[in-house]
Amino acid sequence: MTLAIDGGTPVRTEGWPSWPPPATPEQRELLLEVLDSGAWGATSGTKVGEFTKAFAASIGAPYGVSVVNGTVALFLALRALGVGRDDEVIVPAYTFVASATSVILAGARPVIADVTPATLHLDPAAVERLIGPRTKAIMPVHLAGAPADVDALKGFGVPIVEDAAQAHGATWHGRPVGTLGDAACFSFQSSKAMTAGEGGLVVTDDEAVYRRLWALHNVGRSIDGGWYEHPDVGWNLRMTEFQAAVLLPQLGVLDEQLETRRRAVEYLRRELPLEVLAEPAGTTRSSHHLALLRYEAFGGRSKADFIAAMAAEGIPLDAGYRSLSRESALSAYTELLPCPVAEAAADSVVWIRQSMLMSDESALADIVTAAAKVRKAFSSRVQ
Template sequence: MTLAQDGGTPVRRAAWPSWPPPATQEQRDLLLEVLDSGAWGATSGTKVNEFTEAFTRSVGASYGVSVVNGTVALFLALRALGVGRDDEVIVPAYTFVASATSVVLAGARPVIADVTPDTLHLDPVAVGRLIGPRTKAIMPVHLAGAPADVEALRQYGVPIVEDAAQAHGATRHGRPVGTLGDAACFSFQSSKAMTAGEGGLIVTDDEDVYRRLWAFHNVGRSLEGGWYEHPDVGWNLRMTEFQAAVLIPQLAALDEQVATRERSVGFLRKQGLDILPEPVGTTRSSHHLALVRYEPRAYGGRSKADFIAAMTAEGIPLDSGYRSLSREDALRPYSDLQPCPVGEAAGDSIVWIRQSLLMADEEDLADIVTATVKVQQAFSRR
């Protein structure tokens, strides 16, 4: 069978589900309510507080603060936990660059640790080799929506900041992501499981941490102080009422959407796709992504880039994913970049199926499998 990129017929011509999903009437009504009210900022409206409280309850945390994006959320969590100049924060090699740049933003030094070969989550053994007197926090990433092994990181006795940008609704040993560390940070950027285009939220069970978070995101004000009292140095990093209006209805849809993606990943695994497992202890993954291991030997030695190009031509838009932070030269002035063999190998071999595809039904998902087999057979003949 001729590949589409060689002039053959694509496996799929139909569109995939859109992400974010089409706007609901409730979202339209809430947006118009905010627009007509003239109370567009968090300090004058009610929607940001409503959303923050509802999301924080859904996580099972005591306190929450909504901010402009996920990177800022990580930065503020670090600052609220006392991370600053000349401190070190350990982050995983296989993650988005913001995990490291948020540390730089806080004035600290990101220390890149390798990941586990099976799950690509932060490796507690690698962390143990890097922990030192300047280590002030560890930032596990709940990669692809699967909770990291936070318990194994607790042994080192330093604060844990959960990067939960991809893990809305996930649980570990029945406990929601967001309640596993000292603070947890969620993102509402366009690709995320809940989205307002941009936005972020930090949750914590520590009242002192919450008070610092609130002050830092609200130009240094205190909860009890006046408008022009600024006992702390802070910034205007507040979410807008428009963002909150878009997000409020999405909480009710989250569980069903997560269940859909769980079924999709289960189907693809049964069809033979080599999707990475979740860490032991995962009781629910949000499956923001399905991470597929690509083995060139099974595809006639062709590169990952060749595979993605061929699949895209067949109507299956895959993503090449991260490259290891240990290869990000932009971080070199801020971090002693040591080799991370597992993370670097993952950058060369892992292919992503994004959540928009995972929202499809089984008939559509079967096209992913059909195209994979078609490309594998064609590559193996060459």
């Protein structure tokens, strides 16, 4: 069978579910309510406070602060925990660059640690090799929506900031992501499980940390003080009422969406001629923000060749992250040590994005058919 990239007929010509999903009547109603009220900012309206409390309550966190994006959420969590100049924060190599740049924004140095081969989550053994007297926090990333093993990192005796940008609704041994460390940060950027285009949220169970978060995101005001009292240095990093209006109704459909993606990943794990990476042991629910596939160079062909061939078949895959150890821009702020596992993953792992995982089984079957077609064609033309 001729590959579509070579002039053959594509496996799939239909599109894929959009993300974010189409706006609901409830979202439209809440947006118009905010618009007509004239109370568009968090200091004058009620929606940001309502959403923040509802989200925090949904994961069992007593305190939350909503902010403009996920990177800022990480920055605020670090600063609220006392991270600053000359400090170090350990971050995984296989993650979005914001995990490192948020540390730089806080005035500290990101220390990039390798990940585990099976799951691509932060490797506690790598952390043990890199931790030192200047280490003031560890930032595990709940990659692809699967919880990192925060318990294994607590023994190092430094604060844990969970990067939960991809893990809305995930649980670890039955405990919600966001309640495993000292603070946790969620993102509501366009691709995320809950989205307002942009936005972020920090949760904590420590009242003192919460008070610092609140002051930092609200121009240094005290939560008990007046409008023009600024006992701390802070910034205006507040979420808008419009963002909160878009987000509030999504809490009610998150569980259903997670279940749809769970079924999709289970199907792909059974049927695909590629390995779907497993979640860390102890995962009781993943958000399945991504399905991570390990491409094994069929017929010696590169990952780029595979992605191009799958795209021609109507299956758009994502190349995924580069290892942070290869991000030369970070070299001005930290020493880029080799991270062989993350670097190998960057060369071999491809992603199926969340929107495709919202498809029905017939669409998922097209992914399987296309992958088998490309594998057969590549393997029959060994270079």
